[in-house]
Amino acid sequence: MTHRPAVFAIPGDIETLTGGYIYERRLLLGLRKAGHNMAHLQLGDSFPDPSPADRAQAIDALTAVKPERALILDGLVYGSIDPAGLARVTAPIVAMIHHPLARETGLNSERQEHLYRTERANLRLAQQVLVPSGHTASILTTDYGVEPGRITIAPPGTDRPSGRPAPIDPPLILSVGIQHPRKGHDILLRALARIHDTPWQAVIVGSAHDPAHAKDLAQIAKDLGLSDRVTLAGRVPGETLAAYYRQASIFALATRYEGYGIVFDEALSCGLPIISCRTGAVPDTVPDTAGLLVPPDDHTALANALHTLLHDGPMRQRMAQAAAEAGRLLPGWDDTARIASGVLNKLTR
CATH class of the missing domain: 3.40.50.2000 (Glycogen Phosphorylase B;)
Structure with missing residues (x-):
């Protein structure tokens, strides 16, 4: 042909x-x-x-x-x-x-x-x-x-993940998305501040696509007292990102809108339960059995979802299994x- x-x-x-x-x-x-x-x-x-x-x-x-x-x-x-x-x-x-x-x-x-x-x-x-x-x-x-x-x-x-999951303690919450207002990292930071008494650590991976917004995010993390628990990692090599996926227990992205969202497929293929927002293509991308979706721009609802998964180990495990099953079916x-x-x-x- x-x-x-x-x-x-x-x-x-x-x-x-x-x-x-x-x-x-x-x-x-x-x-x-x-x-x-x-x-x-x-x-x-x-x-x-x-x-x-x-x-x-x-x-x-x-x-x-x-x-x-x-x-x-x-x-x-x-x-x-x-x-x-x-x-x-x-x-x-x-x-x-x-x-x-x-x-x-x-x-x-x-x-x-x-x-x-x-x-x-x-x-x-x-x-x-x-x-x-x-x-x-x-x-x-x-x-x-x-x-x-x-x-x-x-x-x-979707590329199939290399290596087996190796979650670390305290549980790692991983977020992947450029530092741009649409990705909602400011909402995630405010949600994390509401569950400060719960053991967790978080990494936000993504280049400073909007330098002014990236500066604001760093200031928000400092003002909320999160600098010792949240890493704004910026752009990282592929092997570093793969290691974060293996180490994570939860994938969270407080996006305000997605036309698709490749990172959700990456999280599914790595068997991570997902917390995100009911907006754009996210509900079509994240299976109900593999994640919790909340309204966009609602840091209280996002905090509640994070708190639920962090404290309910069996629920988190069920969602992880559902995510892995969905990930195996991805093109x-x-x-x-x-x-x-x-x-x-x-x-x-």
Whole structure:
């Protein structure tokens, strides 16, 4: 079978450790492994708020892609590139939307409306749309007018964990997510402060994606008297993160919104019970038997859930077993690439 060659246009450094970049890096490699001639086109790192130079460079680069190739275009570009410029692209476009930019946390109404209008207009120019979850697909059909027949769900793959669980004492609460307001680490810190009398230790892994917010988190931890029990680890090597997963007893992420959340799959595959928030795609990703979900922005409810799991060993063990069982059923990255390959091969010129 002849596989459609393609260009994957991604702004910024593809080695960035966020769920979206991890997904796209693994998808690029997976499509190459599946037999596609895949080129990586790096766009400017100022997206989704591009400088004039990065915006112009992106239009020039995208319009230069030959029509015999497909163009997979990362969602960070969709809310910030001129639809008139994107309309000049002759290659068939596949939009890669993890979650719409207009759904980001902390936007003012003017910025939100601009992103929504631009994303909606640009999505009309995509022949096909790849999304990681049914939740994102539903948003695009309901709010953005994308026909269901143009959308394909390609769930992220999961690497099987290396080594056996080796939980430490006091129990380790692990949180993984960039230091950005959407991830809700501030809520987690306030929840941990409410259960200060319970034995636990916590590690928050994730790069300082928003430096000002990262500084605020460090100050919150200090003000709450948590500096000796909470480690804001920042970005860590893969082997260090794997060790944290083995040592943890609970995975907790107080996210305000997720279009999918690869870290939940990682926690399931490691057999960790999950405490998170009932928002976005989280309820579809975390099985009821493997986790406790609370309303977002509610540190009291989050503290109660943490207290329950820390004090109820049998419940924690049942949830750990359910998590491990769910983790064994998760797709691999070859499955993600196979789905995306089918999308590329059915494109028309």
